[in-house]
Each structure stands twice: as C-alpha cells, then as structure tokens.
Amino acid sequence: MLRIVDIGDPRVERFNARPAFPEEAEKAAAEVLAAVKAKGDSAVRRYVAKFEGFKGRELRVEADVAELEKSIDPRLVRAVKDAHRRVMKFSKASLREGWSMKTPRGGSAGEFYSPMDRVGVYIPGGTAPLASTSVMTVTLAKAAGVREIVACTPAGKTGEVNPVLLYALLLAGATEIYRVGGIQAIGMMAFGTKTCRKVQKIAGPGNAFVTAAKRQVYGYVAIDQVAGPSEIAVLTDGSVDVRWIAADLLSQAEHGSGWEKSLCVCTSRELAEAIRSEVLRQTETLSRKALVRRVIDRDGMLIVVAKGVADGLEAVNRFAPEHFEIMTRDALKVMKGVRSAGAVFAGPWTPESAGDFVAGPSHVLPTGGAANMFNGLTPDDFRRRHSFVSFTEGDLRETRATIEAFASVEGLDAHGRAATIRFE
Numbered sequence: 001m002l003r004i005v006d007i008g009d010p011r012v013e014r015f016n017a018r019p020a021f022p023e024e025a026e027k028a029a030a031e032v033l034a035a036v037k038a039k040g041d042s043a044v045r046r047y048v049a050k051f052e053g054f055k056g057r058e059l060r061v062e063a064d065v066a067e068l069e070k071s072i073d074p075r076l077v078r079a080v081k082d083a084h085r086r087v088m089k090f091s092k093a094s095l096r097e098g099w100s101m102k103t104p105r106g107g108s109a110g111e112f113y114s115p116m117d118r119v120g121v122y123i124p125g126g127t128a129p130l131a132s133t134s135v136m137t138v139t140l141a142k143a144a145g146v147r148e149i150v151a152c153t154p155a156g157k158t159g160e161v162n163p164v165l166l167y168a169l170l171l172a173g174a175t176e177i178y179r180v181g182g183i184q185a186i187g188m189m190a191f192g193t194k195t196c197r198k199v200q201k202i203a204g205p206g207n208a209f210v211t212a213a214k215r216q217v218y219g220y221v222a223i224d225q226v227a228g229p230s231e232i233a234v235l236t237d238g239s240v241d242v243r244w245i246a247a248d249l250l251s252q253a254e255h256g257s258g259w260e261k262s263l264c265v266c267t268s269r270e271l272a273e274a275i276r277s278e279v280l281r282q283t284e285t286l287s288r289k290a291l292v293r294r295v296i297d298r299d300g301m302l303i304v305v306a307k308g309v310a311d312g313l314e315a316v317n318r319f320a321p322e323h324f325e326i327m328t329r330d331a332l333k334v335m336k337g338v339r340s341a342g343a344v345f346a347g348p349w350t351p352e353s354a355g356d357f358v359a360g361p362s363h364v365l366p367t368g369g370a371a372n373m374f375n376g377l378t379p380d381d382f383r384r385r386h387s388f389v390s391f392t393e394g395d396l397r398e399t400r401a402t403i404e405a406f407a408s409v410e411g412l413d414a415h416g417r418a419a420t421i422r423f424e
Helices: 010-016 023-039 041-052 065-071 074-094 131-144 163-172 182-191 208-217 242-253 269-283 289-297 309-319 331-335 352-357 393-409 413-423
Strands: 003-006 099-102 108-115 118-122 148-152 176-178 201-203 231-236 261-266 301-305 323-327 343-346 383-390
Touching: 003 010, 003 269, 010 301, 010 309, 023 041, 023 182, 023 208, 041 182, 065 163, 074 131, 074 163, 118 131, 118 182, 131 148, 131 163, 148 182, 163 176, 182 201, 182 208, 231 242, 231 309, 242 261, 242 269, 242 289, 242 323, 242 352, 261 269, 261 309, 269 289, 269 301, 323 331, 323 352, 331 343, 343 352, 393 413
Parallel strands: 003 301, 118 148, 118 201, 148 176, 231 261, 231 323, 261 301, 323 343
Antiparallel strands: 099 108, 108 383
16 A cells, blocks of 8 residues: 655654565575585586576676677667766766875875775676666776676576676676676675686675675675665655656666665645555556555555655655655755765756666665665775875974874884884
8 A cells, every 4th residue: 555644653664664684685695605605616506506597507608799789779789888978977077086195294194096906796687687787887896997897697597698788797897797696696706716706895786685695795805885675765845747756756666576665755745645646547557567566565655744845854864765856946955955865866857767877876875774874886986095104204203202102001012112213
C-alpha cells in the first residue's frame, strides 16, 4: 500500500530504518570468501557455476573495442560516448591539487597525490546490465591515473557479457574484464588468484551479498563505501508537475531487489493525494511494474506531508537518501540546507536519471542511511594522499623543545634523541 502520513507519524522513522547488513548476506559472504581465499580459481569457478550458471573455465573476457563498436546500435554507441565524455570532464575538474605552505623558518609542508596502481570495480548485471555503471566507475579511476583497472560483472549461463556494457568498460579504460559476479568476484579481487592478481581497492555498487562481501574484505583491500538497494527522496512544494514527481519516485523503485526506497515529502495533503494517484497510474504503464509493486507492497514507498519546505528538508536530512531531488521554488537556495544526501538534483529539469546516466558525477553513492557519513565515489577515491614536511635547521631548532617534551611524557627516548642528536 502506498501510504500518506504526517511528518510526525512514527511510520516515518520506521521507514527511515533500513538494515545495513542482513544476516543471510553476512553468512553467505563469510562462507564464499573463505573458500575463495583458500582455493582461489577453483572456488571462484565453482561459485560462478552455482550462482550464475556459467560452467566454462575461462573467466577472463577478451574483446576489441573497435569491433564491438561496429556491432552495436549507433544510438547506443553515441550514448556511451556522450556519458563517458561528460563524466571524464567532471572527473578531471574535481581532482584535488597538491599544495604546500612555508614553515616559519624557511621549510615547507603540504600534500600531494599519486594514483593507485591496481584497482577493481564491480558492475552489477543481475536484473539489468548496468552499462552506465561501467562509465561511472572505470572513468573515474582512469581520470585519477590508475594504470590497471580490473572489472568484474556477472554474465549468466552463457558467459556472454552484454555488448554495450562490455563496450562501455573498454571505452572507459578497463584493462582486465572478468565474467565473475557476486561474492566470488569480491573475493577474487581482494585476495587474488592465479587468474587475477589482487587489487588495492574495490569500488562499485551491488546487492546485499556484494555489499556484505565488500565489508568483510576491508583491510585486505580498501573499499569505496557501504551501499545497498537504491533509494530516492523528493521534496516538492507543488510548483512542479505531479507527473514528473511520480515518474522520479518510480525511477528507483524499478531496480529489482524489492527493497528499494522512495520517499516523497510534500507540503499539503491535497498534493500528496495527487502524487499517490499519479504514482499508481504510472506504475501500470511500466514494463517492470511487478518489481515496482513489490516495493510498494513492502511499504518501500511513502508520501509524507510536512508543514513547509524547511520542515520537509529536515525530514529528508534524517532519511539521508542516496538521491535527493529538490523540486521546489528556489531549489538552489533550498539546497544550502542539505546535510545528508549522496547526490542532490536541484530544479524541475534535473531528474535523478540524468545523474544515473550522463550528468557528470558518479552514480555510485551511499545508501541505507550511510549518506550521513559517506560520500559518493570520486576520482580521488582512486588516489593516495601523501603529506610531506621539509624542515630547515631553523625549523627543527624552533620545534626541538616540543618534540623532546612529547617524547619525555610518552616515554619514547629514541623519538626525542632523533631531534636532539642533530644539535650535538
């Protein structure tokens, strides 16, 4: 049932609560990861056959980007190239630059960055081949200067990767591609096997099982964030067509897990009723309406009536959505009050799907309320930050007493001597 409730209703807080780590996923991840760590490729092949249906031995995918381009609908080729160009431009513009400052006695200190050597990206391919995720992950790693970019994606019983997804991976800069999905893909990249050497970091979205696996390999490798089923929040004051609002709410409900979340916060009961009617009407026109109905039946969609835009904004901040659309008057002004959201889409001409496919920022974003502590994926996630200090004799002389004082109170004689000995 698609419910309408007031902002103070206890059902709002229940809607906000979503478990980050389902126990079923945690147990499965632990079992599969242990096997991959111990048995390597043989375990990976066994789980690919069991969960994905592919029984072949060859895990690596070989393909030529020029040949693929000839075989794909030109309209799709243009779309991939357009998205790649825009994401690369945004990514390069967003890279942090090194900096330095002078120390009091003529030295310098600052930060500089270096790209990781080898990273892995996970591209979901279960209910839908997410070609856009190829662009939204690999392009960022390429912009950061990573030389080796490993991509894993499930390919089903045939072992054939969707050609558009494969083309997007190669165009974006993937250097190795494997027809491996799920927990076994995370284990292969994290621990390394004879077929695939281990990576330094794993990024990319996935279902609850992939998310649990990423969390459990943290420490063996770095990870980007903890993410799960897709979600969206829309704040509207009635100034945007309710048909547009309904379409945007449905855009995330169709992903397929059944655990997606769509929250609409509006400013009147009348507006809420109109949005509900339009959501139910549009649902019946969708090719994936059965998946959307499952979300609605599980109370994964909620319409909340707030006293005003400010009150509604606070409700969305508490929800901490993956995607947040501000469909109000003066949307950019309202945006200044956002504290917890993976990505923000401001104004009536900015549907969330623009961010999913082409706008520029990555669509790999924190979910499940994690937007109150994690950020979306950026090119800097594929780089290492290094601080540096270059003291002069005068700088060390000026700070010697402080160094010796800390060394004394902490009982670290050698620390103090490292400064003292330079003046003996």
